Amino acid sequence: MKSYDDKHIKNIVLVGAPKSGKTTLSETMLFEAGIISKRGTIEEKNTVSDYHEIELERGNSVYATLLHTEWKDYKINIIDTPGLEDFIGEVIAAIRVADTAVVLLNAQYGVEVSTEILWEYIDRYRKPTILAVNQLDTELASFTKAVEDARRAFGNNVTLMQYPVNQGPGFNAIIDLLKMTMYRFPKDGGKPEKLPIPEEEREKAEQLHNELVEKAAENDDTLMELYFEKGSLDEDELREGIQKGMLQHQVFPVFCLSARNNMGSGRLMGFIDNVAPAAIDVPAEHTADGKEVAIDPAGPTGIFVFKTLVEPHIGRLSFFKVIAGEVKAGMELTNFANNTTERISQLFIADGKNRNTADRLRAGDIGCTLKLKNTRTNDTLGDKHFPGPIAALEFPSPKVRVAVEPQNKGDDEKLSEVLAEIHLEDPTLLVEFNRELKQVILHGQGELHLLVTKWRLENIYKMPVVFLPARIPYRETIQKPAQASYRHKKQSGGAGQFGEVYLAIEPWYDGMPPYKDHPVRDSEEITLSWGGKLVFNNCIVGGAIDSRFLPAILKGVMEKMQEGPLTGSYVRDIRVSVYDGKMHPVDSNEISFKIAGMMAFRDAFHQAAPQLLEPVYDLEATAPDTMMGDIMSELQSHRSIITGMDAANGNQVIKARIPQAEIDKLFAALRNVTQGKAKIKAEFADYAPVPADLQKKLSENYKETVAV
Incomplete structure (x- = not known):
């Protein structure tokens, strides 16, 4: 495996709503670079990225998967992520270690609610961002609407690099505003023909090119002076200005794609090579106590573990980013979380389930290793001169919960061990041994998150379990x-x-x-x-x-x-x-x-006059105007009290108070009526009296239980 220096390593994460085409794009990028000889498809269940049994069964991504390509003397590490909010932990970790986020927008739907949820984390980490409008070959494609949605959601830093000439089922041509060239693709996609911009498009292209030049110039004083002096910028100056704008989170370049038909992916990869920041260019990481740690190939060795994966017949895989120095096979490093020594016995560059052995990985690169006994997600390993643990990933609070019991009552201890292993792999799944409720409770990001966990328990760990309603901590x-x-x-x-x-x-x-x-x-x-x-x-x-x-x-x-x-x-x-x-x-x-x-x-x-109290939560549901009626109806049917309504970024926000006993059912109902397009969050507020009829029912049920 060829060794790359820090300036020639680019780390990107593909994020976007479900069905926006992330896995298809990653497959196309590997094909374009010659890493694979034939493109797989989700329908045929043979993509490099979606290889886990549960992903093949469901037909969508559940895990963030590390891949890589080699394109024109650059190594591009790609992390393909799930689109469903239930698996947000996988996405957050991938965004954190990537140097550029590539946000895919489905040309039929524009910016969806789930895309806005992902954007919160991209914006929090101030990641350089590329927007790729995909599926421009579909009947309902609207590039204009997708860009308008993006500017509404992400601001005026959304900057056109390309626009389609003929979107829809006959899509095959793009006008590139950086190179001022039209690319026309053959029927089966691949390498395009470079053509002059048609006369009927010349005026529009020149206007948009000038806007691009102005956007590139405003991010650097020297470029601005050149722009005033010459009235324009050449291609290299444009690249410099765009990169600086991306690093300052002031330019979000927009590209055009049909990943399914392999149209536009090569140009996108060329831009990633030539313009997108390398790991060494991005702002420094921070230690847990706030010290800056730059991506430094000459510094003391330090790696940050952002993902743990337990695979049958292989064991525990630890995925990491090299923060400084270089890590070599056979090296011993200290785990700053528990002061233990770990030996890096093997190093791998991953392409889905395929792993290529590497002798060393340099600062900025991403790889994985096997069987670190005392290391888990969020741990930092380094030599004695590394300045300390890197600040940990922060994951969102769980939204739903369920009680779990083994079918075989003698397997309680084994279940505890397995759940601890799954939590190690997925920190967004919390395991609670609740003495008050006398239940083992799983807290997850959504109903699907919990169902996938049940599938893993039964199919990967061979642990048949029963899911039961989690009891409510009444007072x-x-x-x-x-x-x-x-x-x-x-x-x-x-x-x-x-x-x-x-x-x-x-x-x-x-x-x-x-x-x-x-x-x-x-x-x-x-x-x-x-x-x-x-x-x-x-x-x-x-x-x-x-x-x-x-x-x-x-x-x-x-x-x-x-x-x-x-x-x-x-x-x-x-x-x-x-x-x-x-x-x-x-x-x-x-x-x-x-x-x-x-x-x-x-x-x-x-x-x-005994009074039973129940926990109530403050809830916010964000969704498009057209869904407000359905959301209000569901809230009212789940004993909620509406406390207010606001507008935010073109969506409506409904605020309500809801009993905990209704939350799990409500989350499932809202996802159903909004097709997953509603963003929902809930936080514990207080205890409130239970309605008299419900109190009577719960009290009678308790008396029957005690009598038995």
């Missing part, structure tokens, strides 16, 4: 004061048990007045780990209960608050005042008063 409280007493008496020969407790309970709220029905000797305010407060007042006078038994009463109350009387949920926001009781000189002990306190609290709770 219980009261709405009015109440009093109760309980006598615990037990005699079975020898020393017995005796304890009697009188207590009062009230709803607690911040700033409430002191308890006045009985004198308070001392008071303890306890912040509960599950939220809310318990205030415990000792109002005993005259020695009715010895003070040494008060902690036992508190313990009994706390135990009942951890398994509330209504549904077994945690209890919160109550003030308890123990004001009387009785004890026996021989038979009274701590266990007696613990039981008496617990049962008195239970009886008082049932008399205090």
Whole structure:
């Protein structure tokens, strides 16, 4: 494998909405460069990029896949990414390590909502960006609309490099505004014929060329002076200005494609070679403590692991970018996350499932290695002079959840090990062993994300599982004061048990007045780990209960608050005042008063207008105007309260409050009615009362469970 220096390595990531043509373009680029002799197709299930069994089964990308081409003395590393938001973690990691993002726009649909979601991460990392309008050979293609959408969503830095002459089913010609040439492609695509710009297109092309020159000149003072002096810029000066604009996130060049028919991909690859920034050109990386680390071939060796993949019969693959120096096979590096030493036994340049052995990889390059025992995604490995761990990738919070159980009840421990392995590979899938709900809960980015995880458990790890609804972490409280007493008496020969407790309970709220029905000797305010407060007042006078038994009463109350009387949920926001009781000189002990306190609290709770609380979330749904009616209808049918509406970038944003019990069903419903074009996010807000009919149903279900 030929070795490339840092100036001749270009790293690009292909991003875009589902069906925008990313995998087809990556296949075409490999074919154009001679890496493969025949182009595969998604329909024939033989592309280099989509090779995992689940991808072949579903017909779309699930994983970000590393590929490479060699084009005119440049190495281009390509990362083909999924288009579905469920697999956003794969896309974020790929954007982070790429030097240029190539955003594919489907000419039929322009900028879709999922494209705008991806743009948030491109913009956050300030990645140089190329826009490629693909599928210009389709019946409904509209290059003009796609560019208008892009300018609305991404701003006026969207800059035409090309435009199509005859979009639609007969598409075969592009006018290139940098070279001021028309490219006409043969019927089967490939190398185009270079022709003068037709007379009927000359005026339009010259106007757009002048706009390109002005855009290139405004990013550099020297170029601007040249432009004023000469009235134009030559081709090399244009390239320089465009590259500087891309690096400043001020120029987003637009290209024309039919990836399926291999039209335009060669020109795009030439632009990536000649203009798109190399790794050494882009802004420095940062360590976790904010220090800059430049891509430096002469620096101390350091690599950043951005992806972990566990493959059957192979083991753990770690994909990394070389930040500085060079990494060689056989080298030993320190993992800064856990201070362990890892040996890089083998180095590979990846093309999907095919891996070519490499002796070394230099700064700016991307590769992978096998079987790093103590290394996972987000880890940095380096020699002792490398300045420290690179700042970690940040992934979005999960949106949906489900409980998982092994079909074989004896496989609980094995399931835990497998889930830990899957989380290692996919950090956006969170695994929670919830003691409160007594469930193992998977938190994912969407319903499809969870279903793919289930497929992997059953087909890759041979672990049959059952998905169940995740329980809701309800809370219980009261709405009015109440009093109760309980006598615990037990005699079975020898020393017995005796304890009697009188207590009062009230709803607690911040700033409430002191308890006045009985004198308070001392008071303890306890912040509960599950939220809310318990205030415990000792109002005993005259020695009715010895003070040494008060902690036992508190313990009994706390135990009942951890398994509330209504549904077994945690209890919160109550003030308890123990004001009387009785004890026996021989038979009274701590266990007696613990039981008496617990049962008195239970009886008082049932008399205090118990209220079940449910977690509610603030939700935002962003989608085109035409979908607002369907979204509003779904929200209202899932017990949501609409709190507001706003406009943003040509879309409508609906804000609502929704119970957690409805979120998973709502996400699935909204994806269905909007064909996945709605952007949805939800954050925990507060606890709110459950409707009376639902509270009754949940309480009755709990009683039946306890009775069993």
